[in-house]
Amino acid sequence: MNGPQIERLIQLLGRLPGLGPRSARRVALHLLKKREALMQPLSAALADAANAIRPCGSCGNLDTIDPCSICADPRRDNGLLCVVEDVGDLWAMERGRIFAGRYHVLGGTLSALDGVGPEELNIASLVRRVAGGSVREVIVATVDGQTTAHYLAERLADSKVPLTRLAHGVPVGGELDWLDDGTLATALKARRAL
Ligand SMILES: [Zn+2]
16 A cells, blocks of 8 residues: 555554554654654654663663663662662653662563563672672562562572562552652652562
C-alpha cells in the first residue's frame, strides 16, 4: 500500500511499547506531516542518544558519562543503596526527588518462567558493591513479589548489611513509574525490614 520506507517506519514504530499497528500508522503519518518540526529533530535526537548514551559500569543507569551523574555526585549518600529492576524505576525515584542515595539496576527480575536466572541480572556486581563496605542499608525496590528480594537477601546475607523493602501500597507486578510521587515517597519512607 505504501512505499517500503514508510512500511519500514511503521513496522519499527509498532515495536515500541504501547504502540500497536494502528497507532504506529498514526504516529508515522504524524511524523511525515511534521517533517521539519518533529521528524528531523527526533531522528537527530535518536542518533545522538544511540551514540552517546551507555550503561553506567557501576550502577547500570543510562547516561552519557560513566560513572553516571548519580554515581559521580558527591552529595549523595554512599550508605543507602536502592536496588531497582529497571532504569525506568530509577527515573521514577528521581522524578519525585525522594531519594538521595545510590542505585543499582538489576536489569530485570528473576523468573524461572522466562528463563531469567541470577546470571542474567546484575547481581554479582551488587554483591561486590555491598561487600565494599560503605553500604549501611540495601533498599530492595523491586515489585515482582518476593522471589528476587528473597534471593538477594540470601546472596547478601554474609555482608550483614540490613535489607529493607518498600512498604505496602506498591502493587506487585507493576512498575514504580505508574505510582504517583506521593505514594512512592510514602512507600519509601515507611520501608520495612525484608
Ligand atoms: Zn551509575
